[in-house]
Amino acid sequence: MSAGARADAWERLPVRAALPALREALEARGTAVLHAPPGTGKTTLVPLALAGLLDDGAPPRRVLVAEPRRMAARSAARRMAWLLGQRPGENVGFTVRGERKVGRRTRVEVVTTGVLLQRLQRDQELPGVDVVLVDECHERHLDADTAVAFLVDVRATLRPELRLIAASATQDSASWAQLLTVLDGSGPAPVVWASGEGHAVAVRYVPPPAPVRPAHGTWVDPALLRHVAATVRLALDSVSGGMGGGGGPDGDVLCFLPGVGEIARVAGLLGDVDADVLQLHGRAPAATQDAVLRGRGPSDTSDTSDTEGSGGGRRRVILATSVAESSLTVPGVRAVVDSGLAREPRTDHARGLGSLATVRVSLAASAQRVGRAGREAPGVAFRCWAEAEDGGRPRWPSPEITVADLTAFALQAACWGSPDAADLALLDVPPAGAMAAAREVLGAIGAVGPDGRVTARGTRMARLGLPPRLARALLDGADLVGRERAAEAVALLSEEPPREYGDDAAEALRAARRGHDAYGARWRAEVARLRGALESTSSPEASPGEGRRADSGSLDEAGAVGAVVALAYPERVGRARGAGACLMASGTRARLREGSALRDAPWLAVAVADRPVGDAFARVRLAAAVDEETARRAAGALHGVREEVRWDGARGDVVAREVETLGAVELSARPLSSPDPARVREAVLDGLRGEGLGLLRWSEGARSLRARLAFLHRELGEPWPDVSDEALLERAGDWLGQARSRAALARIDAAQVLKGLLPWRGGEAARLDELAPERVEVPSGSRIRVGYDGDQPVLAVKLQELFGWRETPRLAGGRVPLLVHLLSPAGRPAAVTADLASFWREGYHSVRAELRGRYPKHPWPEDPTTAEPTRRVSSRAGQAGRAGQPGRGLRRRRRTPGPRGAGSAPPGAARA
Known part of the structure; x- marks a missing residue:
């Protein structure tokens, strides 16, 4: 079939109307941004027109088209060759890794962006090339961003006559227009808009019937995959018998899934459908990819097949990754099913691991997917989520330069003469941490020198x-x-x-x-x-x-x-x-x-x-x-021998040794006989910070002293010291001494450490027992320990021992009353008060009524403020207590006098 016989095919492509404006922009400025919606023909018709292959009087030129994927490059070249009635290798050819079909007559060559970078590194001027079109810029692949940056540099410094086009379907055209001329200062490049959205596509939202768990890593909820499979069945019904999109009885379905694993699982769920289930991804065999892209025409595997592949045969369900989002026309597709997920690269620089992350597809990519249904006829698109979720989706896909491993990019930049990439025309600045990690790797393998400049070895690597x-x-x-x-x-x-x-x-x-x-x-x-x-x-x-x-x-x-x-x-x-x-x-x-x-x-x-x-x-x-x-x-660059002095958490002690390592892997070790004392001291401090002050020797007196000091610091502030863990550890250098091991720490008396922190210089330390006594003498003569562990100091004492005490003692210079826990004769709590006077008046009688029947041998006087305090009991005490009089059988004890003019309080307690 002649090219003329296929002229009607390119005449129908909407981008044809934009060709005059594009040519004018290139003649005037040498560069342009071509914004063309999916299905308008920017990938196939524009290169043919710029090369002068449409018989429209345009001068012949050599055009280089850069595609982000091998599949897209081969498909675009085959489509253009078909439009010319030729086979690849004649006027149109392609070069991808491992495959090249280019001849002497080739005027349009389609390459991957990786191949383009290789050519630019070999010869920056790209001799013989008149026009470079970088396609699908909106996908923000790292190689494409890098290629554009290099080409902008070439035009500004070496070949201003080289024409450069950034072609995009959904990206921010204004940003690209600024970028293409950022180095020559000529102002934004012209933006040429190609109208036409292809055929109409009806969009239907089909959320899962029940909630699904969010994807993480490469895991996807099986419930979502089952819903996608069910939606594919719905889509098959919608393009049967002219329903939904008018696709006729044999409309094919294109389903987008995040990865190869999900494609295989959904294929398994569709084993019984009345259609051929095909899998399209970057790892699929080239023959399989070509068969999918040829459609359901006659079984002709040559490059000269006259059919566009939309004829008879069984219907098809094509399960595809994002490789089918753009640059490709999958013939026969009338319905698209979008799972709503995509995969993006991620790099864990700390662990040296790269991975893929499953993310929600961006609005821009989803629009590209919808467009696949309207390339040849009206269609329908099914989105497997609720319409309300669109507001939470990212507008654009993540630029690869911001999330991927930048080692290859850093080497490309170094070979180009810009080791830090600061001089390159990039839409996004590469993250500093990722670039530092990349330069470290390149230095370790000898690709760059200490100054970041590429070495001869690095140049060889890049090639x-x-x-x-x-x-x-x-x-x-x-x-x-x-x-x-x-x-x-x-x-x-x-x-x-x-x-x-x-x-x-x-x-x-x-x-x-x-x-x-x-x-x-x-x-x-x-x-x-x-x-x-x-x-x-x-x-x-x-x-x-x-x-x-x-x-x-x-x-x-x-x-x-x-x-x-x-x-x-x-x-x-x-x-x-x-x-x-x-x-x-x-x-x-x-x-x-x-x-x-x-x-x-x-x-x-x-x-x-x-x-x-x-x-x-x-x-x-x-x-x-x-x-x-x-x-x-x-791993020789990771080999090292070091002296290690540290606190070993597993052993709970200081370790001092000479260690031979391969990175984090220990090869051998031997003890150090004379480790640096300063490093040992720091290791001991690390142990204290990690395991806490429990490593010291804490007697009951030490714990009591700490609680008393904490009380005074809280109530009075300076000069009473802060004795919290944080404060003591912060001052550990002052009291640690020469401790070099766990055993040495265990010999440190915490009480002596605390006493060393007392405010001796101003004399306040002498008032410790007055302001926060360890024990308080009660009217019975007992010396009762005060508890300082809570928010208020506590005195827990049997009720009978407090007879005669009219007021609650106060500590911290009269600021804080003791919280008295009044105990029954059996030592069980009977009442709690910080106001004894009020308790004797209002609470005592109810307690007396409740307890005197259970404890008849103990005194329960009517007036506890005048009764004799006691620690003892006799058989007659109960009777005397019930009569409201002191027990006659007890040895009477002289009542402890209270403070002058204010009820009674024990000696040693602070006066109210």
């Missing part, structure tokens, strides 16, 4: 097309285990193998080598690419820190895989801690699954791990057994 850690593993692994083994192991690490391969990286490598599945095919292609990359970037430089080239035969295959894993992730080298657990050099504890063949390995190199929310242990997904020598070699 390998790998993340820096894997680049280091490939280079140093080639020296250690041989190029072929290194390439095979790194290829395994560059894309996590299927779970059914197991968690032993050596066994997974063997499975990939003999496997005929999609992963095995991709693995073999990547091995070939890495082998070629090693050859093309070969250098006479030695690998720093790794010694001379080792005999590749000195390690068996399993050892070679472990060595490469350890080189890639030295901080994840771990020593076994029993029961399938290990401690990694980073300090993170990790655990193998039950039944893992690696559970008996003394050392591990962990390739893939994640840490579930709330779990102290990381889960090992992929690892390899290594020996200690390999661990030491790979």
Whole structure:
């Protein structure tokens, strides 16, 4: 079929109306922001028009289109080639990692943003390229942000004639317009708006029938997945027989889910539907991806198929991740089901672990998903949440630069000549902590020098097309285990193998080598690419820190895989801690699954791990057994010998030793004979702060003295000292002395410490017993201990011993009355009062009436203020008590005189 025969296809694309304005903007300013809604043709028609391939008189130019994903790049190139009646590799080609279809006639080349970055690093001027279109900028992928920053720099300093377009469907166009010209100061770039929203799409909200638990980590509530599956069935009904969206009897359903695991589970729930259930994600085989994107046309796998794939055949349910949100047209789709979830990268810099987090999809991404239903005809979209929840959803997806591991970005920036990225045109500033962590990694692997500038080794790493850690593993692994083994192991690490391969990286490598599945095919292609990359970037430089080239035969295959894993992730080298657990050099504890063949390995190199929310242990997904020598070699930068003087919480004492470590992993230790006294003292102080003052010797007198001083400090303030734990620990340096161990602390008398804090200088210490007596003498002659542990000092005494006391004694210079706990003859509480006079008048008689029958041998006088106090009892005392007179059979005791002119109070108590 000729291009002319397909001209009607591009004539219908709404973006065609915006082409004159776009050309005018590029001619006048050299740059523009193209804001085009989904389905308008910005990805396919605009590059053809700019390259002069539409027979509309436009001059021929070479156009480079950058897409965020391999699937999108290949699909866009195939679609453009189809519009021209050609196959990829003629006027339109593509280059992605591991696959390239470009010929001498190619004028539009579609690449991934990663490939674009590689080209910019090799030659910043991009010779031969006239126009660069960076597509789907709104997705805020890190590579795309970086590529735009570099291109803005190129236009400002090297090639002002290079035309640059940032294409977006939903993002803030004004911000991009400012960014594209921020370095040349020419003012905001023109924004060209393409009208048209494709076909109408009806949006229906279908919340789950019952509440579902929020997702965390990569866990998603199975109840939500069951609801999504039910909604897919509803969507199938809605596009049958012309219902809902007018999609005819054979409308397909596109369902968005956060990840591959959720896709597999929902596919299992849809096993009985009358449709083909297909799975579309980045790890799906290229043939599967192409088949989905071709639609239900004739089974033609060539690039020259004349059908657009929307014809007959069984209906399809396509379960997809966010790869299908943009850049792709999935033919035949008339209904979209949106689970409302997406996955975003997260990095735990403290533990050196990367992970994915399940988050609520942003409003912008959800709008993109809705648009998939209206690419070819009117459709319907089902959102699996309540409409009211839209207000709590983020407006845009999180920019990857703010949440991801920035090691690769930091290396790109250093190679570009901006180690701190301060000179780059970025919408978001990279977080300082993430950049510091990235530079630390790059320094450890020799990619940058102490000044942050890229080294020759770092430049070679950047050209390998790998993340820096894997680049280091490939280079140093080639020296250690041989190029072929290194390439095979790194290829395994560059894309996590299927779970059914197991968690032993050596066994997974063997499975990939003999496997005929999609992963095995991709693995073999990547091995070939890495082998070629090693050859093309070969250098006479030695690998720093790794010694001379080792005999590749000195390690068996399993050892070679472990060595490469350890080189890639030295901080994840771990020593076994029993029961399938290990401690990694980073300090993170990790655990193998039950039944893992690696559970008996003394050392591990962990390739893939994640840490579930709330779990102290990381889960090992992929690892390899290594020996200690390999661990030491790979993680040599983490090796150290230090003197350690600290308080050991497990032993409860000071530990002083010389320790050899590999990061957080202890290799050996020996006691220190003469540790620094200052460090020992600080360790003892740490022990006190951690375990508390209970390490000292606390007698009953010491505890009593502390309570009395706390009372005086609370009531009178200075100069009476604060004796709380915090205050005593803060002044511990003043009273600790030469204590060097737990045993020495136990010999410190807390009473002497407290006495040393008394206000001796001003003489107030002499009034301690007057203001806060330890004991108070009551009318019976007993000396009763005062309790100072509560908010008010307490005197607990038998009621009969207080006969004759008319007023409550007061402490702290008369400020605080004693709280008297009046006890029965059996020592049980009978009444509580801080006002004895009032109690004798109003409360005593009811207590007397209640208790004298139970205790007839004890005196219960009518007037307790004039009765004889007593500690003793006789058989006649009860009768005398009932008569209201002193017991005749008792030895009378001289009444204790009270303070002058104010009732009676015991000697030693403060006067009221």
